[in-house]
Amino acid sequence: MKIRAYAKVNLALDVVRKREDGYHDLEMIMAPITLHDLIYINVIDEGIEIESNSKIVPTDQRNIMYKVAKLMQERYGLKKGVKIFVYKHIPTQAGLAGGSADGAAVIKAMNKLFHLNLSYEEMAALGKEIGADIPFCIYEKTAFVEGVGEKLHFIEEPFEAYLLLVKPKKGVSTKKAFTTLDLSKVIHQDCRAMKKGIEEKDYQTVIDNLQNTLELPSIKMVPQIKEIKKEMKELGFDGALMSGSGSCVFGITRDQEILNKGYEFFRKRYFFVRKSKILNKEENL
Structure with a gap:
């Protein structure tokens, strides 16, 4: 069975507060994008086997796909195992949720392969236990x-935009980005303003509300993030923002010429450069 695991970007990310359990309360606008990993998964007699085209992806119990497969085997008493091959397109430590996307894809694939008939709500609850x-x-x-x-509060209105994804070679550890964040110096924006902009098809309001609290600590670790943002704006992109905890930066535009010009400008200068766009799927949930 073949399944696509779609990456995401954070159009807005506000770290609201640190909680007593050590985690942080967040408010975000998250959007799926067309960049994806390809996962091939088949039923085998026993165990969990993972292979990848990437040499840096762990293929043992450290991998999110392994964790969700193990959880599903135990939770639903599955007697058979799975063999997984993941063809990675989404870079690691980029803020694009590559690992989480792969984990979600495996849950959906195993749901079909083992005829578990889980709803989206049940699959989401299962996934939450892992990430x-x-x-x-x-x-x-x-x-x-x-x-x-x-x-999750879904925004039903489609949002159309091209994205140029540029990632420096050095990634950012999500844990380190959060631990080095000084919440006393954060300027909080209301993510609901962007939500309203998307719902009302007001592109400029979306652009005006691009924000990411984690940019400051991540830029200290990877200064190129700031340089890429500056260059994107100079090239004519309507906005540029780091996704998640970084280090990937996306430029946003509705002009395909600017997208192509940006791609040509960045492609020989940085580790990872891809053209993408917001994914608007008619999904029957």
Whole structure:
């Protein structure tokens, strides 16, 4: 069985507060994008086997796909195993939820392969036990997201935009980005303004409300993030923002010429450069 695992970008990310359990309360606008990993998964007699085209992806119990497969085997008493091959297109430590997307895809694939008949809500709840971004990746729909990432309020209006993704070679550890964030210096914007902009098809309001609290600590670790943003704006992109905890930056435009010009400008200068766009799927949920 073949399944696509779609990446995401954060059009807005506000770290609201640190919680007593050590996690952070967030408010975000998350959107799926067309960049994806390809996952091939088949039923085998026993165990969990993972292979990849990437040499840096762990293929043992550290891998999110392994964790969700193991959880599903135990939870539903599955007697057979799975063999997974993941063809990675989504870079690691980029803020694009590559690992979570792969985990969500495996949940959906195993749901079909083993005829579990789980609903999207049940698959999302299962995924939440492994990673905070997995519920979003189960649905693959633009959403206003709260909590640690588990409270999803879907935005039904499609949002059309091209994205240029540029990632420096050095990634950012999500844990380190959060631990070095000084919340006393953060300027909080209301993500609901962007939600309203998308719902009212007001592109400029979306652009005006691009924001990411985690940019400051991540830029300290990878200064190229700031340089890429500046260059994108000089090239004519309507906005530029780091996604998640970084280090990938996306430029946003509705002009395909600007997208292509940006691609030619960046492609020989940085580790990862891809053209993409917001994914608007007519999904029967």
